[in-house]
Every structure is written in C-alpha cells, then in structure tokens.
Amino acid sequence: QVYLRESGGGLVQSGGSLRLSCAPAGFNLDHYAIGWYRLAPGKEREGVSCIGASDGYTWYSDSAKGRFTISRNKAKNTVDLQMNSLEPEDTAVYFCATASCLPQYGLGNFDYRGQGTQVTVSS
Numbered sequence: 001q002v003y004l005r006e007s008g009g010g011l012v013q014s015g016g017s018l019r020l021s022c023a024p025a026g027f028n029l030d031h032y033a034i035g036w037y038r039l040a041p042g043k044e045r046e047g048v049s050c051i052g053a054s055d056g057y058t059w060y061s062d063s064a065k066g067r068f069t070i071s072r073n074k075a076k077n078t079v080d081l082q083m084n085s086l087e088p089e090d091t092a093v094y095f096c097a098t099a100s101c102l103p104q105y106g107l108g109n110f111d112y113r114g115q116g117t118q119v120t121v122s123s
Contacts, residue, residue, distance in 0.1 A: 002024070002027070002098060002111070002112035003024065003025035003026070003112075003114075004022055004023070004024055004025070004095075004096050004097065004098070004112060004113060004114035005022070005023050005024075005025065005114050005115070006020060006021065006022055006023075006094065006095055006096055006114045006115070006116055006117040007020070007021045007023070007117060008020040008021050008080075008117060009094060009117030009118045009119045010118075010119070010120070011120045011121075011122065012086055012119075012120070012121055012122070013121070013122050014086065014087055014088060014121055014122065014123050015085060015086065015087075016086050016121070017082070017083060017084045017085075017086065018083050018086065018119060019080055019081070019082050019083070020036070020080065020081040020083065020094055020096075020117060020119075021073075021076075021078045021079075021080050021081075022034060022036070022078055022079045022080070022081075022096030022114065023076070023077065023078045024077065028077060029072070029077055029078065029079055030053070030054075030072070030074065030077075031053060032053055032098045033050060033051065033052050033053045033098065033099055033100065033101035033102075034050065034051055034079040034096055034097070034098060034099065034101070035047060035048075035049070035050035035096065035097050035098075035099030035100075035101055035107045035108075035110055036048045036049045036050070036070065036079075036081050036094060036095070036096050037094070037095055037096075037097065037107075037110065037113075038090075038092035038093065038094045038095075038119075039092055039093050039095070039116070040091060040092035040093075043092075046061065046063075046092075047061060047106070047107035048060070048061050048063075048064050048068065048081070048094070048107075049061065049064050049068055049070040049081060049107070050070065050099055050101035050106065050107040051070045051071070051072060051079060051101060052101050052102070053101075057101065057102070057103055058070055059101060059106040059107050061107075063089075063090075067083065067084050067085045067086075068081060068082065068083050068084070069081070069082040069084075070082075079096060081094070081096075083119070086119075086121045087121060088121045088122065088123045089121075090119060090121050091119060091120050091121050092118075092119060093116040093117065093118050093119075094116060094117055094118075094119050095113050095114050095115065095116035095117070096113065096114050097110030097111065097112060097113035097114070098110060098111045098112045098113075099111065
C-alpha cells in the first residue's frame with residue numbers, strides 16, 4: 001500500500017501564495033511520477049501539474065501555467081507545489097497521487113492518492 005499525505009493548504013487572499021507538500025509514508029518518492037489534482041464543489045476533478053519519476057519532466061494545466069511550480073525536495077523526500085497569484089477559482093481540495101506523467105501526454109490517471117488539503121482563496 002502506498003500512502004501519501006498533503007500539507008500546506010489554508011486560507012489566503014486573492015493574489016497570495018501557498019506551498020503544498022506531498023510526503024510519502026515509508027518509501028522514496030524519487031521512484032514515482034507524482035501528480036497534483038484538485039477537486040472543487042460542482043466541478044470535475046482537474047489535473048493541475050505533474051513531475052516525472054527520473055527525467056525531470058514537468059507538466060502544467062493551462063490554468064496553472066505561469067503561476068504554479070512543481071518540484072522535488074530530495075532532502076525532505078517531498079514533491080512540492082508552489083502556487084502564486086492565487087485566485088478564488090483555485091479554491092479546491094488539492095491532492096497528490098502516484099500518476100502517469102509523460103511527455104506529449106502530460107498528467108494521466110493516478111494510482112494511489114492522499115486525502116487532500118483544502119485551499120481556499122478569498123476575493
């Protein structure tokens with residue numbers, strides 16, 4: 001069983017920033033491609049960003065491009081999502097997951113996911 005835990009969510013004003021972290025339980029994240037997804041009330045699940053397992057490939061959704069940055073923190077064994085210029089439309093539960101993240105295809109389906117962290121952006 002693969003366990004992931006997200007942290008870093010919270011309430012922020014429009015234009016603010018948050019940094020989400022995805023941490024594993026008992027295994028090295030370096031061996032996995034990791035995706036960040038979000039789920040907002042009344043909306044379909046949306047893939048936000050992903051990072052490949054070993055090639056450093058990264059992908060961003062159109063809504064995340066230019067505002068969000070995904071990265072690996074090898075010292076902490078986490079995958080982080082830096083979110084800047086947040087807007088009320090970014091309000092959602094964000095979760096990380098082991099996922100498919102490939103050039104030309106971007107973020108695909110996920111296998112194991114965390115429970116998520118709430119991000120709320122006020123106007």
